[in-house]
Amino acid sequence: MKAPLFEFPSYQYEIKDWEFKKKGLLNRINKQNFIRCEMHNQNYEVDRGTSGKNYLHYFRELVYNELNEFCEEAKVTCKMTDCWTVRYQKGDYQHVHNHRGWGFSGLLFVEFDPEVHSPPCFVAPWQEPRTDTTSISPLSGVNEGSLFIFPSFCLHYVNPNQSRKRRVVTSFDLLPETPEHQTINKIV
Numbered sequence: 001m002k003a004p005l006f007e008f009p010s011y012q013y014e015i016k017d018w019e020f021k022k023k024g025l026l027n028r029i030n031k032q033n034f035i036r037c038e039m040h041n042q043n044y045e046v047d048r049g050t051s052g053k054n055y056l057h058y059f060r061e062l063v064y065n066e067l068n069e070f071c072e073e074a075k076v077t078c079k080m081t082d083c084w085t086v087r088y089q090k091g092d093y094q095h096v097h098n099h100r101g102w103g104f105s106g107l108l109f110v111e112f113d114p115e116v117h118s119p120p121c122f123v124a125p126w127q128e129p130r131t132d133t134t135s136i137s138p139l140s141g142v143n144e145g146s147l148f149i150f151p152s153f154c155l156h157y158v159n160p161n162q163s164r165k166r167r168v169v170t171s172f173d174l175l176p177e178t179p180e181h182q183t184i185n186k187i188v
Contacts, residue, residue: 008125010150011073013066015108018145021062025110028055029085029168044092044158048084056083059170063108066147067174070104078104078174085110088167093160096123099152103175106149109142110170116163123155149174 015021031054034045047053060080071077081103086094099105107120119142124135139148150156152173161167 008151008154009074010148011070012141012149013069013147014143015062015066015145015147022110022144024058025055025062025170026168028058029110029170032085034085034087040095042093042095044094045087045089046084048082048086053083055085059083059108059172063106063147070149074104076104077177079177081173081175083170083172085168085170088158088161088169090162090164091160092167094158096155096157098155099171099173101153103152103173104149105152105154106147106172106174108170108172109144109146109148111166111168112142112144112146113163113165113167114143116165117161117167118159120156120158122150123157125151125154 029047032047033050033052034047035050037044037046067078067080112119119139121136121138124137127133128135142148
């Protein structure tokens, strides 16, 4: 009988009223300044590190219900610490990366056609014990309006966009609130 010791916690939600919400989000995203990243063997456009993101408040409101559902399921209270949007034109991709050593990260698929776009691929955080190989799994069942939340330490990457159709993903990081007894800046 199986007796699992560890679990890889990942969560997937569908944003309600997506078609309506998508228009408002894209309208705001398309007004942003994006910079072209063509370094470290990767190509994409990103607004991370640019100032004046006019969609942050709208984005938080847009995912509010799903993030509350996530917090209940994961039994955690989180704070969104960063948010950015990545656009992939034809040929654009990202190499293997993670977001940080702890907490959770999320991906909202804003413009994504499963017929022509590849979902991100995730690298298992441990070796397969029977074969000593690394498992790689493409995210399955995602569409526009899908929200996927995963541990921030998990390595993942995006294969090159093979289509002329733009692929847009808004990403964010969530840090759990630490219990008061673990807070190091508290004076006793």
